[in-house]
Amino acid sequence: MRRGFPEAEFDSGDVLLTEGERTGLLYVLIEGEVEIWKSDFPVTTISDSGAMFGDMVILLDLPHTATVKAYTNCRVRIIQHGRDFMQSNPLVVYHLAKHMAVRRMYGSTNYLVDLNQKLCDVNEAIRGAISHQFAAISVLPS
Incomplete structure (x- = not known):
């Protein structure tokens, strides 16, 4: 999965995904910690390397159901066309x-x-x- 998918770095507080938007993007956490927000309330934090964000909404063809923010500085891989990636893998x-x-x-x-x-x-x-x-x-x- 490493080849062909660019890495990006986010500073603490940066928004990766915004609730209600449609991006088609998948993010894979490499390092750091992200925080999941639902309706302006923090729900949980995730720091598992390999955790994926944006997956459920691609499978269900919905707008993002939560906002994902960098809780700490973090690095991720970005998969631009999530639906195509899932269909071919x-x-x-x-x-x-x-x-x-x-x-x-x-x-x-x-x-x-x-x-x-x-x-x-x-x-x-x-x-x-x-x-x-x-x-x-x-x-x-x-």
């Missing part, structure tokens, strides 16, 4: 599909664990507030 698409499946499986699990913890924290706070209210009521003069 079925092994790459197979590995992308595996990566997406793992990302979805662990992403969903991690999200549910995080949500459960937050709900437990809220539940504990509510119990504490109710307990405090009952304690205050029990000391009121009759």
Whole structure:
């Protein structure tokens, strides 16, 4: 994959992909860390060498569903015609599909664990507030 695909360097804060735009570009992270933003909120950071960005929207023929920004200075390879590249490289698409499946499986699990913890924290706070209210009521003069 190294031959024929130019490298580019981005400084921290630079935008690689913008939510809502269509570029047809695929980016492959060589080094550094990128941050994924959805509706002006940071969602996650990715620093895995070989991670690809822009893949899902090319497969689904959609505008970019998130903004990808350089979180640190980073280097990437740029694949100009992502759809053509995917159509002529079925092994790459197979590995992308595996990566997406793992990302979805662990992403969903991690999200549910995080949500459960937050709900437990809220539940504990509510119990504490109710307990405090009952304690205050029990000391009121009759």
